[in-house]
Amino acid sequence: MRYGIITETYPPEVNGVALTVQGLELGLRERGHAVELVRPRQPTDAATTDATLLVRGAALPRYPGLRFGLPATRALRQRWQQARPDAIYVATEGPLGWSALRAARQLGIPAATGFHTRFDDYMRSYGAPWLQGTALRWMRRFHNGAQATLVPTRELQAFLTGHGFRNVVLLPRAVDTRAFHPDQRDAALRASWGLDAHALAVLYVGRIAPEKNLPLAVRAFRELQRIRPDARFVWVGDGPAREALQREHPDFIFCGVQRGEALARHFASGDLFLFPSHSETFGNVVLESLASGVPLVAFDYGATRELVRDGVHGAAVACDDEAGFIAATLRLGANDALREAMRTACREAVAALRPARVAEDFDQLLRSLAIGSPAHAASVLS
Template sequence: MRYAIVTETYPPEVNGVALTVQGLETGLRQRGHAVSVVRPRQPTDAMQVDDTLLVRGASLPRYPGLKFGLPATRRLISEWKESPPDAIYVATEGPLGWSASRAARRLGIPVATGFHTRFDEYMRDYGMRFLQHTALRWMRRFHNGADATLVPTRELAEFLRSQGFDHVVRLARAVDASHFSPLRRDDDLRAQWGVGADGLVAIYVGRIAAEKNLELAVKAFRALKQQHPDARFVWVGDGPSRAKLAQDNPDFVFCGVQRGDALARHFASGDLFLFPSHSETFGNVTLEAMASGVPTVAFNYGAVREHLLDGVHGAAVQDDAGFVDATLRLAADPARRRAMGQAASDAMRALRPEQVATDFDALLTELAQTRGSHHASIATA
């Protein structure tokens, strides 16, 4: 089969959407399919990239390291007329994503979209709560133009259906437990953070931005530090809030963006993963922390509701007070943290990225065959 994947973010950009898309692409290739990627050109790109159509992009406001793709309907129609894919996956709802869906509809190519980002929740986090419903209507219009909308959790599928989204399909996610593993724990790295083997490290991994509700993580750590004065809070990632956060908290350790083996070492070298976000559609970092053997404190939705057992793998909390209380409880009990970390790591080994690729392949194949059968029936009518 021939598939096309359209995305406005892609590695080396580091975010959940970019890495998820790359994982899906890799999985399809490993299953023997031809996959082309349509995405904005990045500064590190050569003039031509194999199996990739590079389009014009522009920087996202407040995120100079990320781009969105500019509309490319005519170019995509020309490209796909010459070499039509059997099905297309559109991962992002930006201008490039809209134009890709439009081009596919004109050519009669089936389209699956991915619901990766709660832009309606972002409106609230950036002080524009009055635009929440507008954002949701905009996303509903985009996704309802597709043959299927892929979501990572049952909870999100139920919510979208209740809001009038059509053809919602759950595509589970997984984590590479051979890469994210407790065996990656690195005492030398911890020493660089100023912590001994028995010290306490709270860690956050992700975008450092307003929508991540980071003030709550800071509040929880400050309460923790009153009981554990030598504890460290390590931050992995970057974003528009980093400079102010570092200025206000000179004792925090900022490691910047980490990738590959370095990211796995940073995860596994923490003792408690604090993830205070309210606005994730999933939260891949939750699975990565669990696979790394690090108990997690996070809100009970997304990946947490799908995979984290409260009191077994960490704490799935309901409100801000519960987040702080859970942080203090786990910080005070090293033996319980170790047991939770081991249980979380064991649970993640049951998840297999290969199965995600198989399910994704089956869904795209079904869309292609259904559309093909429909066209055949029209031709013979």
């Protein structure tokens, strides 16, 4: 089969969407399919190839290093008339994504979309809650222009279906449990953080940005520090809020963006992961923390609701219960024996998740769309 994947973001950009899309692409290639990737040109890119179509892009405001694709309907239509894909997957709702759906519709190419970002929740985080409804309607119009919309959790599937999104199909996520493993724990790395084997490393991994609800993580850590003065807060990632956070909290350790084995070492070298975000569609870092054997404190939705049992793998806190989040941080951070007992259970929570199975399911869904059966596509993954 010949598939097309259209995305506004892709590695070396570091975010959940970019890494998820790359995993889907590589999974299809490993299954023997021809895959054409369509994305904005990045500074390090050379020319378009048979496997990648590079289009014009522009910088994303407030997010240095990230770009969005400019409209490219004509270029996509010409490209696909010459080498027609059997089906396409559109991962992002930007101008490039809209262009891809428009060109596919004009040529009669079946399309699936991926719902990766809760832009309606982002409106609240960036001080414009009155735009939440508008954002949701805009996303519904986009995704209903495809034959299927892929989501990573049953919770999100039910939410979108209840708000008028059609043909919402569940495609679970997975994590490479060989790469993310407790054996990656690194005493030298912990020493560089000023920690010995018995001190407490509290982690945050992800975008350092307003929509991640980071002030709550800071409050929780400061409360924990009162009873665990040996604790250090280690931040892995980058984003528009980093500069102010680093200036206001000079004792925090900022490691910047980490990838691959380095990211796995940072995860496994931590003792407790704080994930205060309430705007995720999933949260890949939850899987990576569990695979690394690191208990976590997170709100009970997305990946946490799918995989985390409160009191077994960490704490799954009722959504928006900030006092509960802080209390759980204190309870887990103060009890070394409890966290140690959770480490094995964390690994077991993700042991059955295999990237190869996700690629197989993704392939079956696109194949079903290619033969003209959206209903069958939905039943394949049900």
